[in-house]
């Protein structure tokens with residue numbers, strides 16, 4: 001891709017610097033052109049070097065298209081808070097001027113990184129594994145891709161359950177640039193049996209304890225050359241946290257029952273849906289461990305903060321569920337239904353809803369409102385006047401003629417309503433009670449009494 005570079009405003013008094021910068025950039029292979037309004041449809045980098053009253057709004061407009069990066073350079077004469085304001089308005093960076101060669105190198109390095117990231121984001125390895133159409137998740141993902149590809153630090157993934165922390169950990173592993181990288185080893189800290197935790201993490205030597213009949217490799221050894229993903233890291237018991245400090249810091253460990261130190265080289269990714277800093281403040285998570293695992297902290301936003309991802313994710317799950325055929329398509333009304341629904345379990349919830357569509361999609365390959373299972377359908381106010389008609393009255397007339405008492409008749413009507421709703425809600429009494437406008441307890445009692453008197 002051709003790199004465009006423009007200089008927007010430059011103080012006339014420092015024209016010499018401007019010309020020197022243009023020359024130094026040319027030596028780096030970056031050609032500078034004059035800026036004009038049509039520029040905003042191109043992809044490129046815009047340098048500005050003068051503080052003007054309308055600078056903030058100018059930066060905002062220039063960077064809004066998402067294709068132009070704005071870099072401030074030179075003696076901008078803004079205070080530090082002015083720099084932050086410019087960044088907030090959309091500037092990518094503000095560089096301090098020392099000389100033209102250095103500035104040109106800094107600009108070129110940023111251009112290279114920017115384009116490398118653009119390319120990575122478009123690669124199937126990223127775009128087919130993590131669906132991210134919302135600006136919120138795209139920005140988060142772009143930062144994570146950069147850290148995964150261009151650094152080796154420990155990564156901490158935060159986010160509610162089902163926001164995609166494990167999928168992000170897999171991406172970090174895939175993007176690891178190490179030649180001959182080994183496996184991704186996943187350890188769920190919430191499900192480790194305390195008595196076996198030492199062996200799970202460090203491995204053991206034969207005879208180390210009763211039942212240790214052979215040598216065993218632990219997670220730190222299995223992840224050597226690869227990635228170690230500690231899921232639910234907030235659940236680690238305190239004594240185990242203390243044992244992990246050294247290996248996370250030094251990448252050396254001893255097996256249970258062993259005397260020699262072994263070296264290991266893994267990338268550490270941890271995840272939790274707990275507020276880890278709050279656990280630190282309450283003394284339930286060691287501060288020193290926190291600062292070791294939180295080299296780079298990435299918060300995955302809940303689905304409610306990025307509704308633009310709902311339909312692309314639903315379509316992604318439909319594609320995954322139809323590997324050998326054309327995936328079903330979502331009818332407009334089903335899209336509306338998906339957009340209006342709540343997802344307390346985030347993407348996992350959406351995935352479950354969509355998987356139910358796949359089984360019910362009609363042969364023509366479309367998912368219509370009829371494919372939404374009854375239990376998932378929104379409860380809407382129906383026009384209640386229609387049901388009190390002659391059809392309703394006929395069996396009542398018959399019951400009266402046969403001598404049934406009023407109590408018996410109303411009981412039979414209530415029983416019929418309860419049976420019908422409970423059936424429709426697949427036996428879920430809470431939902432059935434809500435639909436009938438009674439409490440769970442009242443419905444339970446009513447059913448128990450009904451059975452009693454049957």
Ligand SMILES: Nc1ncnc2c1ncn2[C@@H]1O[C@H](COP(=O)(O)OP(=O)(O)OP(=O)(O)O)[C@@H](O)[C@H]1O
Nearest residue numbers: 129130131160161162163164165166167273347348
């Ligand atoms: N952005 C995404 N693109 C594609 N699939 C996703 C995305 N986010 C989540 N998923 C899918 O949703 C499901 C739940 O995601 P995942 O297991 O990564 O969540 P989690 O945050 O680790 O959840 P938990 O905290 O409960 O372990 C998985 O099947 C995952 O593949």
